[in-house]
Amino acid sequence: MDDLILATTNQGKFKEIKELLAGQFTSFHSLLDFKNGYEVVEDQPSYAENAWKKARKIGDRFNIDTLADDSGLEVDALNGRPGIYSSRYGKTDAERIDRLLAELDGVEEQNRGAVFKAYLAFYMPVEGRGYFFYGSIRGCIGRERKGRGGFGFDPVFFIPELGKSMAELTVEEKNRISHRGRALAAFSHFLKRGLQAPPNR
Ligand code: IMP
Numbered sequence: 001m002d003d004l005i006l007a008t009t010n011q012g013k014f015k016e017i018k019e020l021l022a023g024q025f026t027s028f029h030s031l032l033d034f035k036n037g038y039e040v041v042e043d044q045p046s047y048a049e050n051a052w053k054k055a056r057k058i059g060d061r062f063n064i065d066t067l068a069d070d071s072g073l074e075v076d077a078l079n080g081r082p083g084i085y086s087s088r089y090g091k092t093d094a095e096r097i098d099r100l101l102a103e104l105d106g107v108e109e110q111n112r113g114a115v116f117k118a119y120l121a122f123y124m125p126v127e128g129r130g131y132f133f134y135g136s137i138r139g140c141i142g143r144e145r146k147g148r149g150g151f152g153f154d155p156v157f158f159i160p161e162l163g164k165s166m167a168e169l170t171v172e173e174k175n176r177i178s179h180r181g182r183a184l185a186a187f188s189h190f191l192k193r194g195l196q197a198p199p200n201r
Contacts, residue, residue, distance in 0.1 A: 005029045007058040007068035009039055012151025013180070017067065020175050020184040024191050031058070047072065047084055047119040048132060055123035055130060063125050067187070071118040071179060073153050075141060077111045078103060086152070093152055097145065100156065104141055112140045116157065118179040120187055131190065135182025139166070150174060 004025040006017050014030045021028070031038045040057045042050040051070040059066035072086035082089040082100075090096035104112060115138050123130040137159070145155035147167030154166035159177065166174060175181035 003027050003029065003064050005031075005058055005062060005064050005066040007031060007040065007054040007066050010151065013069055013071075016171055016175055016178075016180055017069070017184060019171050020181060021188060021191075024188060029064075034062075042070065042084075042087070045084075047117060048121070050084065051119045051121035051132070052123070052130065055121040059123040059125040065125070066123050068121045068123075069118055069180060069183075070121075071116065073100075073157070074115050074117065075100070075104070076113040077107050097153060097156055100141065100153065101143070109140075112142075114139060114141050114157065116153075116179040118183045120180075120183045122187060122190075131187075133183040133186040133190070135179045135184070135186070137177060137179045137182070 002025060004021070004027075006014055006028055008014055009031045011032075014028075018028045038058065038061070040054045042054070044050040044053055047070040051068045054068035054070070055066045058068070070084070072083050074080040074083050086096070090099050115136050117136045118134070120133040121130055122133070139157050139159045142156050142158045142165060145167070146158075146165040147155050147169075149169060149171070150167045154174075157166045158164070159166065166178065175184065
Protein backbone atom coordinates (compact mmCIF):
# COMPACT_ATOMS: atom_id res chain seq x y z
CA MET A 1 0.00 0.00 0.00
CA ASP A 2 1.06 3.56 -0.67
CA ASP A 3 0.38 7.15 0.19
CA LEU A 4 -2.30 9.00 -1.71
CA ILE A 5 -2.61 12.74 -2.13
CA LEU A 6 -6.15 14.03 -2.50
CA ALA A 7 -5.68 17.20 -4.50
CA THR A 8 -8.25 19.27 -2.64
CA THR A 9 -8.55 21.84 0.12
CA ASN A 10 -12.25 21.04 0.53
CA GLN A 11 -12.65 19.32 3.90
CA GLY A 12 -16.03 17.84 2.94
CA LYS A 13 -14.60 16.11 -0.12
CA PHE A 14 -11.52 14.97 1.82
CA LYS A 15 -13.66 13.35 4.52
CA GLU A 16 -15.87 11.50 2.03
CA ILE A 17 -12.98 10.24 -0.10
CA LYS A 18 -10.92 9.10 2.90
CA GLU A 19 -13.90 7.26 4.36
CA LEU A 20 -14.54 5.29 1.19
CA LEU A 21 -10.91 4.43 0.46
CA ALA A 22 -9.94 3.58 4.05
CA GLY A 23 -7.69 0.52 4.13
CA GLN A 24 -6.60 0.88 0.50
CA PHE A 25 -3.79 3.37 1.15
CA THR A 26 -1.28 3.76 3.98
CA SER A 27 -2.13 7.41 4.50
CA PHE A 28 -4.08 10.22 2.92
CA HIS A 29 -2.87 13.79 2.47
CA SER A 30 -4.94 16.79 1.43
CA LEU A 31 -3.50 20.05 0.12
CA LEU A 32 -4.08 21.49 3.59
CA ASP A 33 -1.21 19.28 4.82
CA PHE A 34 1.26 21.21 2.68
CA LYS A 35 2.38 24.79 3.02
CA ASN A 36 0.38 27.42 1.11
CA GLY A 37 0.68 27.70 -2.61
CA TYR A 38 -0.46 24.33 -3.91
CA GLU A 39 -4.01 25.18 -4.84
CA VAL A 40 -4.38 24.65 -8.61
CA VAL A 41 -6.45 27.11 -10.65
CA GLU A 42 -9.51 25.40 -12.17
CA ASP A 43 -9.54 27.17 -15.53
CA GLN A 44 -10.20 24.25 -17.89
CA PRO A 45 -13.36 23.90 -20.03
CA SER A 46 -14.59 20.63 -18.47
CA TYR A 47 -14.72 18.77 -15.15
CA ALA A 48 -12.45 16.05 -16.51
CA GLU A 49 -9.79 18.50 -17.67
CA ASN A 50 -9.87 20.39 -14.36
CA ALA A 51 -9.51 17.12 -12.43
CA TRP A 52 -6.66 16.01 -14.69
CA LYS A 53 -4.85 19.36 -14.34
CA LYS A 54 -5.07 19.15 -10.53
CA ALA A 55 -3.93 15.53 -10.39
CA ARG A 56 -0.99 16.11 -12.79
CA LYS A 57 0.29 19.28 -11.11
CA ILE A 58 0.17 17.90 -7.60
CA GLY A 59 1.30 14.37 -8.50
CA ASP A 60 4.35 15.66 -10.41
CA ARG A 61 5.18 18.20 -7.70
CA PHE A 62 5.36 15.56 -4.95
CA ASN A 63 5.99 12.43 -7.02
CA ILE A 64 3.20 10.63 -5.17
CA ASP A 65 0.02 9.02 -6.61
CA THR A 66 -2.70 11.65 -6.65
CA LEU A 67 -6.48 11.63 -6.89
CA ALA A 68 -8.31 14.82 -7.88
CA ASP A 69 -12.05 15.44 -7.91
CA ASP A 70 -13.86 18.04 -9.96
CA SER A 71 -17.57 18.12 -9.41
CA GLY A 72 -20.58 20.33 -9.74
CA LEU A 73 -24.33 20.74 -9.70
CA GLU A 74 -26.30 21.05 -12.96
CA VAL A 75 -29.81 22.40 -12.58
CA ASP A 76 -32.33 21.66 -15.36
CA ALA A 77 -34.20 24.97 -15.04
CA LEU A 78 -30.90 26.87 -15.27
CA ASN A 79 -29.80 25.03 -18.42
CA GLY A 80 -27.13 23.12 -16.53
CA ARG A 81 -25.77 26.01 -14.48
CA PRO A 82 -23.81 26.41 -12.24
CA GLY A 83 -22.04 23.26 -13.55
CA ILE A 84 -18.26 23.56 -13.69
CA TYR A 85 -18.60 27.00 -12.11
CA SER A 86 -20.32 25.59 -8.98
CA SER A 87 -17.51 26.56 -6.61
CA ARG A 88 -17.43 30.10 -8.03
CA TYR A 89 -21.23 30.58 -7.87
CA GLY A 90 -20.75 32.47 -4.58
CA LYS A 91 -18.02 33.05 -1.98
CA THR A 92 -19.34 30.65 0.68
CA ASP A 93 -21.63 27.60 0.72
CA ALA A 94 -24.31 29.80 2.32
CA GLU A 95 -24.05 32.40 -0.46
CA ARG A 96 -24.13 29.74 -3.18
CA ILE A 97 -27.31 28.21 -1.75
CA ASP A 98 -29.00 31.62 -1.31
CA ARG A 99 -28.25 32.47 -4.93
CA LEU A 100 -29.55 29.11 -6.16
CA LEU A 101 -32.80 29.44 -4.20
CA ALA A 102 -33.25 32.99 -5.50
CA GLU A 103 -32.68 31.91 -9.12
CA LEU A 104 -35.25 29.13 -8.70
CA ASP A 105 -37.80 31.34 -6.99
CA GLY A 106 -41.20 30.66 -8.57
CA VAL A 107 -40.01 27.51 -10.37
CA GLU A 108 -42.53 24.67 -9.94
CA GLU A 109 -41.74 21.38 -8.19
CA GLN A 110 -41.59 19.34 -11.42
CA ASN A 111 -39.02 21.69 -12.94
CA ARG A 112 -36.57 21.68 -10.03
CA GLY A 113 -34.62 18.63 -11.18
CA ALA A 114 -30.82 18.65 -10.94
CA VAL A 115 -27.85 16.35 -11.24
CA PHE A 116 -24.60 16.22 -9.28
CA LYS A 117 -21.61 15.05 -11.33
CA ALA A 118 -18.17 14.01 -10.13
CA TYR A 119 -15.08 13.28 -12.20
CA LEU A 120 -12.10 11.72 -10.46
CA ALA A 121 -8.67 11.74 -12.05
CA PHE A 122 -6.11 9.27 -10.66
CA TYR A 123 -2.56 10.06 -11.72
CA MET A 124 0.52 7.92 -11.10
CA PRO A 125 3.59 10.13 -11.70
CA VAL A 126 6.17 7.34 -11.64
CA GLU A 127 4.36 5.33 -14.32
CA GLY A 128 3.22 8.51 -16.13
CA ARG A 129 -0.32 7.12 -16.44
CA GLY A 130 -3.76 8.20 -15.36
CA TYR A 131 -7.38 7.00 -15.20
CA PHE A 132 -10.77 8.68 -14.89
CA PHE A 133 -13.79 7.63 -12.87
CA TYR A 134 -17.25 9.19 -13.12
CA GLY A 135 -20.39 9.20 -11.00
CA SER A 136 -23.69 11.10 -10.94
CA ILE A 137 -26.93 11.32 -9.00
CA ARG A 138 -30.23 12.94 -9.90
CA GLY A 139 -32.39 14.74 -7.39
CA CYS A 140 -34.26 17.99 -7.03
CA ILE A 141 -33.67 21.37 -5.46
CA GLY A 142 -35.89 22.07 -2.46
CA ARG A 143 -37.24 25.44 -1.36
CA GLU A 144 -35.37 25.53 1.92
CA ARG A 145 -32.38 23.93 3.65
CA LYS A 146 -32.66 20.65 5.53
CA GLY A 147 -29.98 18.76 7.50
CA ARG A 148 -26.55 19.65 8.82
CA GLY A 149 -24.26 17.06 7.24
CA GLY A 150 -22.25 17.13 4.02
CA PHE A 151 -21.15 20.38 2.40
CA GLY A 152 -21.90 22.69 -0.51
CA PHE A 153 -25.41 22.36 -1.93
CA ASP A 154 -26.26 19.25 0.15
CA PRO A 155 -28.92 20.94 2.36
CA VAL A 156 -31.07 21.83 -0.69
CA PHE A 157 -30.41 18.73 -2.83
CA PHE A 158 -33.25 16.25 -2.20
CA ILE A 159 -33.32 12.60 -3.15
CA PRO A 160 -37.00 11.82 -3.82
CA GLU A 161 -36.64 8.04 -3.24
CA LEU A 162 -35.27 8.69 0.27
CA GLY A 163 -37.43 11.70 1.08
CA LYS A 164 -34.30 13.34 2.50
CA SER A 165 -31.79 16.00 1.59
CA MET A 166 -28.18 14.97 1.04
CA ALA A 167 -27.28 16.88 4.25
CA GLU A 168 -29.56 14.56 6.27
CA LEU A 169 -27.41 11.54 5.40
CA THR A 170 -24.37 10.24 7.29
CA VAL A 171 -21.06 10.16 5.39
CA GLU A 172 -21.53 6.40 4.79
CA GLU A 173 -25.10 6.88 3.52
CA LYS A 174 -24.07 9.74 1.24
CA ASN A 175 -21.12 7.74 -0.12
CA ARG A 176 -23.43 4.83 -0.99
CA ILE A 177 -25.49 6.92 -3.42
CA SER A 178 -23.72 10.18 -4.24
CA HIS A 179 -21.97 11.16 -7.47
CA ARG A 180 -18.58 11.11 -5.68
CA GLY A 181 -19.42 7.86 -3.88
CA ARG A 182 -20.25 6.17 -7.18
CA ALA A 183 -17.07 7.39 -8.86
CA LEU A 184 -15.09 6.29 -5.79
CA ALA A 185 -16.70 2.84 -5.84
CA ALA A 186 -15.45 2.43 -9.43
CA PHE A 187 -11.98 3.64 -8.37
CA SER A 188 -11.94 1.29 -5.40
CA HIS A 189 -12.94 -1.60 -7.65
CA PHE A 190 -10.15 -0.64 -10.06
CA LEU A 191 -7.61 -0.70 -7.22
CA LYS A 192 -8.68 -4.20 -6.22
CA ARG A 193 -9.32 -5.75 -9.61
CA GLY A 194 -7.74 -3.63 -12.30
CA LEU A 195 -9.69 -2.64 -15.38
CA GLN A 196 -12.52 -5.21 -15.31
CA ALA A 197 -16.16 -4.18 -15.42
CA PRO A 198 -17.72 -4.16 -11.94
CA PRO A 199 -19.88 -7.28 -11.29
CA ASN A 200 -23.19 -5.37 -11.24
CA ARG A 201 -22.86 -3.99 -14.79
P1 IMP B 1 -14.87 21.97 -7.28
O1 IMP B 1 -13.93 22.17 -6.14
O2 IMP B 1 -14.64 22.85 -8.45
O3 IMP B 1 -15.02 20.53 -7.65
O4 IMP B 1 -16.24 22.50 -6.70
C1 IMP B 1 -17.29 21.72 -6.49
C2 IMP B 1 -18.46 22.58 -6.01
O5 IMP B 1 -19.65 21.90 -6.43
C3 IMP B 1 -18.52 22.65 -4.49
O6 IMP B 1 -17.97 23.82 -3.99
C4 IMP B 1 -20.00 22.58 -4.23
O7 IMP B 1 -20.54 23.87 -4.35
C5 IMP B 1 -20.52 21.72 -5.37
N1 IMP B 1 -20.49 20.28 -4.98
C6 IMP B 1 -19.71 19.29 -5.50
N2 IMP B 1 -19.94 18.13 -4.90
C7 IMP B 1 -20.86 18.38 -3.95
C8 IMP B 1 -21.47 17.56 -2.98
O8 IMP B 1 -21.19 16.37 -2.80
N3 IMP B 1 -22.37 18.18 -2.20
C9 IMP B 1 -22.70 19.49 -2.33
N4 IMP B 1 -22.14 20.31 -3.19
C10 IMP B 1 -21.21 19.75 -4.01
